Amino acid sequence: NAGVMQNPRHLVRRRGQEARLRCSPMKGHSHVYWYRQLPEEGLKFMVYLQKENIIDESGMPKERFSAEFPKEGPSILRIQQVVRGDSAAYFCASSEAPGTSGRMSTDTQYFGPGTRLTVL
Amino acid sequence: SQKIEQNSEALNIQEGKTATLTCNYTNYSPAYLQWYRQDPGRGPVFLLLIRENEKEKRKERLKVTFDTTLKQSLFHITASQPADSATYLCASRGRAAGNKLTFGGGTRVLVKP
Numbered sequence: 001n002a003g004v005m006q007n008p009r010h011l012v013r014r015r016g017q018e019a020r021l022r023c024s025p026m027k028g029h030s031h032v033y034w035y036r037q038l039p040e041e042g043l044k045f046m047v048y049l050q051k052e053n054i055i056d057e058s059g060m061p062k063e064r065f066s067a068e069f070p071k072e073g074p075s076i077l078r079i080q081q082v083v084r085g086d087s088a089a090y091f092c093a094s095s096e097a098p099g100t101s102g103r104m105s106t107d108t109q110y111f112g113p114g115t116r117l118t119v120l
Numbered sequence: 121s122q123k124i125e126q127n128s129e130a131l132n133i134q135e136g137k138t139a140t141l142t143c144n145y146t147n148y149s150p151a152y153l154q155w156y157r158q159d160p161g162r163g164p165v166f167l168l169l170i171r172e173n174e175k176e177k178r179k180e181r182l183k184v185t186f187d188t189t190l191k192q193s194l195f196h197i198t199a200s201q202p203a204d205s206a207t208y209l210c211a212s213r214g215r216a217a218g219n220k221l222t223f224g225g226g227t228r229v230l231v232k233p
Contacts, residue, residue: 035223045222048220107169107213108154108166111164113163114162
């Protein structure tokens with residue numbers, strides 16, 4: 001049973017380039033979350049998506065950042081015109097639809113290994 | 121704004137002893153709290169979830185408590201082993217916060233043989 005998969009694991013970009021981070025949720029999971037972890041800081045929520053739908057993007061920077069979770073394929077976090085301050089570890093998590101069958105485990109978010117973005 | 125805090129100082133402990141980590145929250149009432157383990161260069165790994173109406177939860181050598189009066193959760197690792205050395209993260213979901221998790225800064229645990 002494969003866990004959450006993210007690729008690439010490491011990504012190096014020069015200032016001004018675009019970064020695309022991919023996330024495939026666990027089998028059976030329809031909800032995806034993106035978090036960012038800056039060096040020496042905690043995880044910060046960015047965005048929560050279902051298939052073809054952004055549920056909560058309250059943690060996303062207003063500019064340059066976008067996310068999608070298409071009907072087919074992985075979720076994508078896209079950062080345009082990257083700056084050095086975007087260097088961080090980006091983690092994706094997935095869960096079942098919360099409240100499914102009333103089981104506690106539906107609230108649990110399972111994390112991928114992360115993509116470490118370095119902006120030169 | 122809702123805030124969740126963990127002791128930022130590393131916890132050094134002798135093998136075999138019990139490690140106790142603290143997670144405090146302010147300005148909200150979490151529907152539940154979760155504890156994760158994170159090793160360097162890896163993603164957080166889910167350990168335990170405890171809901172507001174539960175006082176205590178156990179899993180093997182791990183125990184979590186949830187005190188809504190003190191607004192605090194304690195995480196215990198009993199009979200600690202060097203392999204338990206990692207950073208432990210507390211996370212919560214507020215009632216009105218949708219499904220997003222708010223994380224504490226994590227506490228690094230180092231178990232010495």
